[in-house]
């Protein structure tokens with residue numbers, strides 16, 4: 001909807017290409033960030049960077065292609081782009097793709113697929129994997145995705161004493177902060193195992209899911225695609241695991257199908273317009 005407004009106001013074809021967003025269409029400039037301010041408050045260098053990239057591309061194009069009048073309309077275009085609002089998931093058809101258990105050997109390939117479709121996602125990382133691969137987490141965050149905690153070593157938190165739960169979260173917070181400068185605002189409990197004590201000790205939204213692709217079990221790309229695409233509804237939180245190559249290979253087909261159906265792929269925090277509830281089982285936002 002922003003796109004229409006922008007087109008109408010500025011009439012600039014360049015911008016149409018730049019601002020096609022969501023799980024949107026593949027365009028010639030996959031590096032330009034979705035103007036959606038990403039999830040976590042305080043998160044964004046990258047929002048500013050996103051607008052900066054648009055600005056430079058739009059003005060660059062105008063300068064290169066000519067003179068006076070066009071330069072003026074390029075300025076208008078830049079202003080409109082800078083005002084572009086984040087996706088409002090109360091109105092748009094949003095879906096949150098979530099990836100657990102990484103980062104791993106296939107995460108970078110996944111980032112490329114997401115970038116090609118201008119999709120944003122949430123990565124629930126395992127602390128000890130972050131310690132081994134902090135650079136991947138940095139790249140993930142810099143690309144505008146959300147980083148959540150999936151504990152340090154993936155235990156069932158409901159079976160740990162309070163001190164154990166605290167340690168699992170604190171260690172992960174430390175390595176994530178060392179990698180990206182902020183601690184995760186969201187936690188996904190391993191196995192979806194949560195009780196009142198764990199929820200209290202965590203003190204952050206516990207993010208479960210509404211669609212489970214079971215990708216870890218069957219390791220079959222076609223099944224991952226089928227499950228994700230058939231089960232998706234506006235407001236879905238879909239569970240994947242980016243440590244499996246079969247899942248990462250399935251993503252272009254999933255992104256294409258979601259895009260065709262008009263879905264915007266957003267972070268979990270954006271799905272809730274910046275305010276995830278205490279426990280997120282799924283969504284079904286209206």
Ligand code: NI
Nearest residue numbers: 100101190191
């Ligand atoms: Ni897990």
